[in-house]
Amino acid sequence: MADFYQLQRSLLLTTLALTGIFTFPVWYFFSPxxxxxxxxxxxxxxxxxKMLAKDVERLGQQRLGAKGLGIFVILILVASKWQQLHILPVFLGFLTYKPAIVIYTVKSIFWSAEKSENDA
Incomplete structure (x- = not known):
């Protein structure tokens, strides 16, 4: 479980960092x-x-729900009805966790390749 908590923390921090990195160029090139x-x-x-991580943590203990999908659907519905929100930037912001997963995967691939070279 220690590896899982380390993965969870890494993904959350990377997503938070990417959010900060991407927000300022969007503000500068588009609008506040x-x-x-x-x-x-x-x-x-x-x-x-975070909700997905909690579901994975409870895997095997109880039935998993579709709360995560529900939060996405609610977000898109609110963005489509509320005049201040626009669907595309909200959707792209929601997907910020995806590059965090790719970064973690690439980092772990290179780290395991480096480790295997050092072991050989």
Whole structure:
């Protein structure tokens, strides 16, 4: 379980860092409103990632729910109905956790390749 908690912490921190890194260029090149939309989506993505981690943690103990999918659907519905939110930046903000997963995967591949070379 220690590896799982380390993975969870790493993904959350990387997603948070990417959110900060991406928000400022969006604000500079587009508008503060678009950056706010992106930020709303990214924060919802962090909540989704945390809920997904809790579901994985309880794997085998009880039935998993579809709460994570529900939070995404609610986010898109609110973005489509509320005039201040725009669907595309909110959606792209929500997907910020995906590059964090790719970064973790690439990092672990290179780290395991380095480790195997050192062992040989």
């Amino acid at each position: 409103n678009t950056a706010f939309n992106y930020l709303v989506g990214a924060i919802t993505g962090l909540v989704y990632l």
